[in-house]
Amino acid sequence: MLTPRVWLILGLALALRAALFPFAENKHGDAPMRALIAERMVLDPASAADPRTYCQFGPLHTALMRPFVAADPLAPRSTRYLSLLAGIAVFFPFLALAEQLVGRPRAALAAFALAVSPLHLQASTTASSEALYLLLFVGALERLLAGLDGGRARDFAVAGLLASLAAVTRYDAWLALPLLVLAAALLRPEALRAPFRKLAVFSAAAALCPLIWLVWGARVGGDALFFAHYISADHTGLAATALARYGPVLGRLRQLGIWALAFVAAMTLPGAVLAGVALRRGLRPLSRPMRLVVVAALGPPAIYLLRGLLFGSFEPLARFALVPGALLLPLAVSALPAPPARVRAFQLGALASAALFSVAVWLVATVGRERIWAGAESMGALTRLDGEDRALARYLRAHRPPGAPVMIEPHVFADIAIEHAGGVPWTEAVSLIVTREPRATVAETLRATGAQFLVGYDQDGGWPRRLPDWPAHGVRFGRWRVVAR
Numbered sequence: 001m002l003t004p005r006v007w008l009i010l011g012l013a014l015a016l017r018a019a020l021f022p023f024a025e026n027k028h029g030d031a032p033m034r035a036l037i038a039e040r041m042v043l044d045p046a047s048a049a050d051p052r053t054y055c056q057f058g059p060l061h062t063a064l065m066r067p068f069v070a071a072d073p074l075a076p077r078s079t080r081y082l083s084l085l086a087g088i089a090v091f092f093p094f095l096a097l098a099e100q101l102v103g104r105p106r107a108a109l110a111a112f113a114l115a116v117s118p119l120h121l122q123a124s125t126t127a128s129s130e131a132l133y134l135l136l137f138v139g140a141l142e143r144l145l146a147g148l149d150g151g152r153a154r155d156f157a158v159a160g161l162l163a164s165l166a167a168v169t170r171y172d173a174w175l176a177l178p179l180l181v182l183a184a185a186l187l188r189p190e191a192l193r194a195p196f197r198k199l200a201v202f203s204a205a206a207a208l209c210p211l212i213w214l215v216w217g218a219r220v221g222g223d224a225l226f227f228a229h230y231i232s233a234d235h236t237g238l239a240a241t242a243l244a245r246y247g248p249v250l251g252r253l254r255q256l257g258i259w260a261l262a263f264v265a266a267m268t269l270p271g272a273v274l275a276g277v278a279l280r281r282g283l284r285p286l287s288r289p290m291r292l293v294v295v296a297a298l299g300p301p302a303i304y305l306l307r308g309l310l311f312g313s314f315e316p317l318a319r320f321a322l323v324p325g326a327l328l329l330p331l332a333v334s335a336l337p338a339p340p341a342r343v344r345a346f347q348l349g350a351l352a353s354a355a356l357f358s359v360a361v362w363l364v365a366t367v368g369r370e371r372i373w374a375g376a377e378s379m380g381a382l383t384r385l386d387g388e389d390r391a392l393a394r395y396l397r398a399h400r401p402p403g404a405p406v407m408i409e410p411h412v413f414a415d416i417a418i419e420h421a422g423g424v425p426w427t428e429a430v431s432l433i434v435t436r437e438p439r440a441t442v443a444e445t446l447r448a449t450g451a452q453f454l455v456g457y458d459q460d461g462g463w464p465r466r467l468p469d470w471p472a473h474g475v476r477f478g479r480w481r482v483v484a485r
Contacts, residue, residue, distance in 0.1 A: 006095065006108055013115035014088055016381075017124045021084055025385050025421065026076060028378040029128035029319045030057065032420040035079035038065035038127075040426040042073055051217045056230040058168045059213065061129040076421055079127040086131040087124025090138055091115070094326070097142040100149070101290050101330040105339035110329040112347050116354040118361075119266040119322040121381035129170055130322045136166035137173065137323060141180075141296060144202060145289045148184065156198040160205025168209040171231070172300045172323065177206050179299040180292060187288050238315035239308060248312070255308045255316055258375070259301065262318040265361075265379040266325025267332060269353035270346055274332035290331060297327035318379040358382065388478025389418050392455065395477065396422035399484070400453060403428065407451035409463045410436045415455075442469045446485055454483040 002010075026032040034057060041048040041062065054062060065082050072078040091111055098107035114120055123130040140162035147155030167173035181203050185196070218224035243251040264272045283291050301324050307314035336342055358380040365377035377383055385393065396406060400422070407430035408415035419429045426432055430449045438445040438454075445467070446454060456463030456470065458479045464470045475482040 003104075003108075006111070009108060009111050009115055010088075010091055012112075013091055016115065016121060017084060017087055020121055020382055021077075021080065021125045023384065024080065024122070024125035024382055025390075025417075026079065026127045027383045027385055027417050029123070029126065029130065029317070031079075031127040032417040033057075034062055034065070034129065035069075035076070035127040035420050036416065036426040036429070036432070038062045038069045038079055039073065039420075041066055042069045043425055044427065050220060051213070052221050052226060054227075056227045056234070057129070058170055058227075060165055060168045060209075061132050061170075064132065065127065079420075080125060083124055083127060083131040086135045087120065090131070090135040093135070093139040093142045097138055097145070097293075098330040098333075100142065100145050101287070101293065102334045105343075106333040106336065107330065109333040109336070109339065109343060109346055113268050113271045113329050113332070113350045114326055116351050117266055117268060117322075117326070118354050118358045118379065118381040119262070119319065120326065122378075122383055123319065123322055126383060128319060130319055133166055133170040133172070134323050134326055136162050136169060137176075137296075138327070140166055140206075141293060141327070144180075144184070145292065147198060147202070148289070148292075151198070153198050153201060156202040157205055160202040161208070163202070163206040164209040167206065168213050170323075171227070172320075174210065175300040175303055176296045177203075180296045183292050183295040187291050232313075235315050236313045239312050242315055243312050252309050252312070255305065258316045258318070259305060259321065261379060262316070262321035263325050264353075265318055265357060266321045267329060268350040269357065270349040271329055271332040272325070274335040275328045278331050278335045286331070290334070293327055294331060297324040300324070318375070354381070385417055385421060386414075386478075388480055389414055390421065391477040392480045392482070393418050393421035393423075395475065395482070396424060396453065400424065404452040405430050405450050406453040406455070407431055407434075407438070407445070407449055408455040409457045411457040411462070414457075418455075438463055438467060440467070442467050442471075442483055446483075452485045454485075456481050456483075 026035050033055065037054060037057070041053065047053045048063070051059070061082075065079055068081045069078045091114070094114060095107050095111050098110040101107075102110070120131070120134075122128075123134070140159045143155050143159035143162065146152075147159060163173060163177055167177065181199060184199055214224040217226055223229070242254065245251070246254055267275060278286075279294070283294060286294065301320065304314050304316060304320065308316060333346070336346060361376040361380040362382070384390075396418070400406060405428045406419065406422075406424045408418055410431050415429070415431050419432070430451045434449050439448050442454060445451070454463075456467070458464040458481050462479075464481045470481070471483060475484065
C-alpha cells in the first residue's frame with residue numbers, strides 16, 4: 001500500500017533524479033563505452049548479431065538502450081533515459097522487498113536512504129548498467145522470498161526469469177545467484193523437501209539467459225567466455241598498476257578504504273554505520289529472509305575483496321558497492337528503534353550526509369588538481385566531464401565532417417568519454433577500433449590510421465612531446481592539442 005509518506009519519498013526520488021539529469025554526463029562506470037556500443041548498434045544494426053560487439057558487458061543493457069538512442073542518435077542524453085526510468089521504477093519492488101524484511105514503517109526509511117543515495121543518483125542519471133541491474137535483481141529477490149514464504153511455483157518462475165535477465169545485465173549475478181540458491185537450501189531446511197523442486201524451477205529459469213549467452217558466444221565468436229577473459233585481464237592490469245604505484249601493503253589497504261567509502265556512497269553514512277552495527281551482531285539473530293538478502297548482497301563483494309587482498313588481481317570500483325549497499329538498507333534500518341522513534345533523525349542524517357559526501361568528493365576531485373581524480377568523483381551523485389574534455393568534445397561535434405576518423409590519446413580513458421560526448425561513433429574512433437598507440441611521427445600516424453583529427457595530451461610522455469613533427473601551433477583545449485588534416 002502506497003501511503004502518503006511513501007508517495008513523498010517517491011516524489012523526492014523523482015525530483016532529485018530529474019534535477020540532476022540535465023547536468024549529468026557519461027564519464028564513469030563504463031557509461032560512455034556502453035553508450036558508444038548502443039549507438040553503434042543503431043547506426044549498424046548488423047553489428048548486434050556479433051556477441052563481441054557488446055565487449056565484456058552483459059548484452060541486455062545496451063540492447064534495451066537502442067530504442068532510446070534510435071529516437072535521437074548520437075545525442076548524449078538519449079543513452080541515459082533507460083537508467084532514469086529504471087532508477088525510479090526500482091522503488092516499487094524495493095519497497096515490497098523491504099516490507100517483507102522489516103515491515104512497512106522501516107521499509108519507508110530504507111527507501112528514503114535509497115532515494116538520496118549518491119551512487120544511486122549517479123546510476124540513475126548516466127548510461128551505467130547498475131540502475132537496470134538493481135531493478136531486476138531486487139525484483140528477483142522480492143519474488144523469491146514471496147515464493148519461499150507462500151510456496152507458489154509461479155513466484156519461483158518469475159523470480160528466476162528476473163534473475164536471468166539480471167545475469168545478462170551484469171555478471172555480478174553469476175556469483176550472487178548460486179550463493180543465494182545454496183543459502184536458500186541450507187537456511188531453510190524445509191526447502192530440501194517439497195519446495196526443493198521449486199528452487200530447481202528458480203535455478204533453471206535463472207540459468208536460461210546466461211546459457212543462451214554462452215552458447216551464442218561459442219558458436220559465433222568461438223569462445224563462450226570471451227567476456228570473462230576480457231574482464232579478468234582488465235582488472236588484473238588495473239590492480240597491477242595500483243600495486244606498482246602504492247606498493248603491496250598500501251595498495252591492499254587502499255582497497256579496504258575504497259570499499260568502505262563506496263558503501264557510504266551507496267547507503268549514506270547513517271545507513272552504512274547501522275548496517276555495520278547489525279552485521280557485527282552476526283547472522284544468527286537475523287530472520288531467514290534477511291540472511292538470504294545479506295548473502296546475495298555481500299557474496300560478490302567478498303569474492304572481489306579476497307581476489308584483491310590475496311592475489312592482487314582485482315581493482316575495486318565505487319559502483320560495485322551500489323547494489324550490495326542498496327540490498328543492505330533494510331538490514332540497516334532494522335537496527336533502529338521501532339518507528340516513529342528517530343525517524344526524523346535518520347532521514348535528516350541520510351540527506352545531509354549524502355549532500356556533504358557528494359560535495360566533498362567533488363572538491364577532492366577538482367580543487368588543486370590539473371585533472372579530475374576519477375576515484376573520488378565516481379562516488380558522488382553528479383559526474384561531469386572536465387572542462388577541457390567538454391570543450392574538445394564540442395569542437396569535434398562542430399567541426400568533424402561525417403565519417404571522419406578521430407584518434408585521441410587514451411589518457412586515463414578520457415578518449416572514450418570525449419568521443420561519446422563529441423558525437424564520434426565507435427567505428428570512427430581510431431583508438432577503439434585500430435590502435436591506441438601512434439606511429440613514430442604525426443604524418444605517419446595520420447597516414448597509417450586514416451585519422452583526420454589527431455588529438456594528444458600535452459604532458460610528460462604525451463603524444464605532442466613524443467612525436468617530433470607535432471605542430472608548434474594549432475587548436476588547443478587546456479592540455480589537449482589537435483592536429484586537423
